[in-house]
Amino acid sequence: xxxxxxxxxxxxxxxxxxxxxxxxxxxxxxxxxxxxxxxxxxxxxxxxxxxxxxxxxxxxxxxxxxxxxxxxxxxxxxxxxxxxxxxxxxxxxxxxxxxxxxxxxxxxxxxxxxxxxxxxxxxxxxxxxxxxxxxxxxxxxxxxxxxxxxxxxxxxxxxxxxxxxxxxxxxxxxxxxxxxxxxxxxxxxxxxxxxxxxxxxxxxxxxxxxxxxxxxxxxxxxxxxxxxxxxxxxxxxxxxxxxxxxxxxxxxxxxxxxxxxxxxxxxxxxxxxxxxxxxxxxxxxxxxxxxxxxxxxxxxxxxxxxxxxxxxxxxxxxx
Amino acid sequence: xxxxxxxxxxxxxxxxxxxxxxxxxxxxxxxxxxxxxxxxxxxxxxxxxxxxxxxxxxxxxxxxxxxxxxxxxxxxxxxxxxxxxxxxxxxxxxxxxxxxxxxxxxxxxxxxxxxxxxxxxxxxxxxxxxxxxxxxxxxxxxxxxxxxxxxxxxxxxxxxxxxxxxxxxxxxxxxxxxxxxxxxxxxxxxxxxxxxxxxxxxxxxxxxxxxxxxxxxxxxxxxxxxxxxxxxxxxxxxxxxxxxxxxxxxxxxxxxxxxxxxxxxx
Numbered sequence: 001x002x003x004x005x006x007x008x009x010x011x012x013x014x015x016x017x018x019x020x021x022x023x024x025x026x027x028x029x030x031x032x033x034x035x036x037x038x039x040x041x042x043x044x045x046x047x048x049x050x051x052x053x054x055x056x057x058x059x060x061x062x063x064x065x066x067x068x069x070x071x072x073x074x075x076x077x078x079x080x081x082x083x084x085x086x087x088x089x090x091x092x093x094x095x096x097x098x099x100x101x102x103x104x105x106x107x108x109x110x111x112x113x114x115x116x117x118x119x120x121x122x123x124x125x126x127x128x129x130x131x132x133x134x135x136x137x138x139x140x141x142x143x144x145x146x147x148x149x150x151x152x153x154x155x156x157x158x159x160x161x162x163x164x165x166x167x168x169x170x171x172x173x174x175x176x177x178x179x180x181x182x183x184x185x186x187x188x189x190x191x192x193x194x195x196x197x198x199x200x201x202x203x204x205x206x207x208x209x210x211x212x213x214x215x216x217x218x219x220x221x222x223x224x225x226x227x228x229x230x231x232x233x234x235x236x237x238x239x240x241x242x243x244x245x246x247x248x249x250x251x252x253x254x255x256x257x258x259x260x261x262x263x264x265x266x267x268x269x270x271x272x273x274x275x276x277x278x279x280x281x282x283x284x285x286x287x288x289x290x291x292x293x294x295x296x297x298x299x300x301x302x303x304x305x306x307x308x309x310x311x312x313x314x315x316x317x318x319x
Numbered sequence: 320x321x322x323x324x325x326x327x328x329x330x331x332x333x334x335x336x337x338x339x340x341x342x343x344x345x346x347x348x349x350x351x352x353x354x355x356x357x358x359x360x361x362x363x364x365x366x367x368x369x370x371x372x373x374x375x376x377x378x379x380x381x382x383x384x385x386x387x388x389x390x391x392x393x394x395x396x397x398x399x400x401x402x403x404x405x406x407x408x409x410x411x412x413x414x415x416x417x418x419x420x421x422x423x424x425x426x427x428x429x430x431x432x433x434x435x436x437x438x439x440x441x442x443x444x445x446x447x448x449x450x451x452x453x454x455x456x457x458x459x460x461x462x463x464x465x466x467x468x469x470x471x472x473x474x475x476x477x478x479x480x481x482x483x484x485x486x487x488x489x490x491x492x493x494x495x496x497x498x499x500x501x502x503x504x505x506x507x508x509x510x511x512x513x514x515x516x517x518x519x520x521x522x523x524x525x526x527x528x529x530x531x532x533x534x535x536x537x538x539x540x541x542x543x544x545x546x547x548x549x550x551x552x553x554x555x556x557x558x559x560x561x562x563x564x565x566x567x568x569x570x571x572x573x574x575x576x577x578x579x580x581x582x583x584x585x
Contacts, residue, residue: 041487060490073488077506086502087492138492 003046003056009033009198015191020168020175022189022206024182024221030198031178035144038176039067050141050174066140070147072131074119080106080130081115087138105133110163125156132164136171143168143175149184164188182222186210194218211235212314225282233316238271240310241284244303245294255305256282260298263291272296274304349567356564357557364561372539373547374565380455380543381523384462388470388519393512396474397500401483418468425464426532433460457534458541462523470519477511478504514577521573525566
């Protein structure tokens with residue numbers, strides 16, 4: 001597949017049946033444009049071959065592409081069952097048959113008991129399950145999920161992620177999963193497509209992308225610090241970074257003075273964004289106890305250091 | 320319920336006085352009319368045959384016009400709201416012309432088109448022997464002509480405010496444009512569509528200029544309530560007041576219905 005949305009996106013990728021491709025990248029990078037172009041909702045040039053047919057020449061309704069919207073877009077006037085039955089019925093399946101199929105899909109997504117509810121009576125997680133059921137019930141060859149976990153509570157997102165992973169493993173077509181969450185990309189996906197500024201920055205397996213991010217932007221997305229030294233990229237985890245308020249003594253060769261720019265919760269730890277004096281922004285994870293003890297609030301002058309043994313060096317991909 | 324003092328200060332008299340005048344201007348004539356009604360004689364007035372004929376004609380023709388407006392106006396509104404084509408702005412402007420046109424002029428225009436010698440009226444009569452003017456159908460036609468713009472504009476607004484992403488979702492699920500229209504677009508815009516229909520109905524009910532110009536004033540056939548009131552007014556002031564009261568009650572009832580059912584709820 002190679003497609004161009006003039007002024008917004010230029011992307012190419014190849015995927016086989018059963019592949020789950022995570023699409024990651026910053027906001028405005030073109031992730032949603034890619035998905036909408038494949039679904040036929042945005043005009044695109046190029047070709048996107050699916051079973052030998054160029055999707056881009058087929059109207060949206062005939063593409064057999066399932067799209068799960070970020071905000072679900074469940075039809076508010078229809079019950080969950082009627083939402084899921086909408087696809088089959090639109091393709092001419094008799095009502096009773098479509099309803100039965102819809103209930104079966106809702107059951108697979110674990111929300112069969114909500115079949116009679118309207119979307120506004122569903123929680124975010126429930127609505128997203130119904131939306132996924134609706135997309136799958138239309139029997140797509142290509143499944144597009146546009147940030148399905150966005151806007152959900154962390155707990156809900158975690159359980160939905162596990163379920164989604166199981167359903168995608170059963171799905172025989174190709175899946176594109178747009179996410180801004182590295183966890184989605186690394187746990188669910190078989191491939192990761194990194195989009196940045198309307199271009200593909202990297203395409204590889206989760207292992208390749210997470211261990212050898214091609215750009216420091218990718219690195220930040222997968223939660224790594226990456227520094228360029230000549231033709232080498234040097235990556236290290238924020239958990240490997242030591243934070244001190246005074247210049248550290250000891251064996252760490254890599255040390256940077258700087259100031260805390262931001263502090264945010266990150267799982268059970270706090271993630272510091274530190275603007276170093278010589279330029280690059282680095283991230284460091286510290287325990288809440290350490291943060292309190294050292295008084296790590298924005299503006300605080302700190303020293304970051306990392307042991308050489310924690311740094312992975314690899315050749316930078318040609319840009 | 321007491322309102323808290325406005326932290327921005329009291330409304331200035333320069334604005335309050337004209338606002339009060341505006342309110343008086345709108346309310347006083349209606350109140351004066353209600354006060355002038357000959358209440359003891361009202362029941363007899365209301366039983367008069369011309370009134371019942373005219374009221375019935377007004378209600379039926381307005382309802383018929385509303386249905387025609389829906390049948391023709393909804394597709395046009397959808398086209399304006401959902402399809403991008405060259406000349407869309409021009410078409411919308413064209414549709415709104417009857418909105419600002421004096422109804423008498425509308426009647427003259429209808430005559431020119433659908434009169435016995437009109438560009439459409441002449442061939443129509445030649446082919447079928449039927450012609451619009453001076454018939455119930457002429458009344459409906461005049462009503463449709465003046466009400467359709469209201470319906471189209473209101474329904475287009477309703478369709479525009481319904482999120483087009485739902486149409487997109489329907490398309491990705493394999494729905495044709497027609498299926499999407501039928502099963503998604505219309506149900507979602509239904510409150511606005513109904514409000515537009517009631518608006519058109521009310522406009523038809525009050526229609527006078529185009530109707531009388533196009534159809535004349537034949538009791539039982541083309542004499543609608545507004546025409547009857549106009550004619551009665553010249554002979555019998557009390558009867559005209561009674562008729563006007565009926566129209567006022569019907570109009571206020573529509574307004575209340577609109578407010579409660581559709582205008583307030585988003």
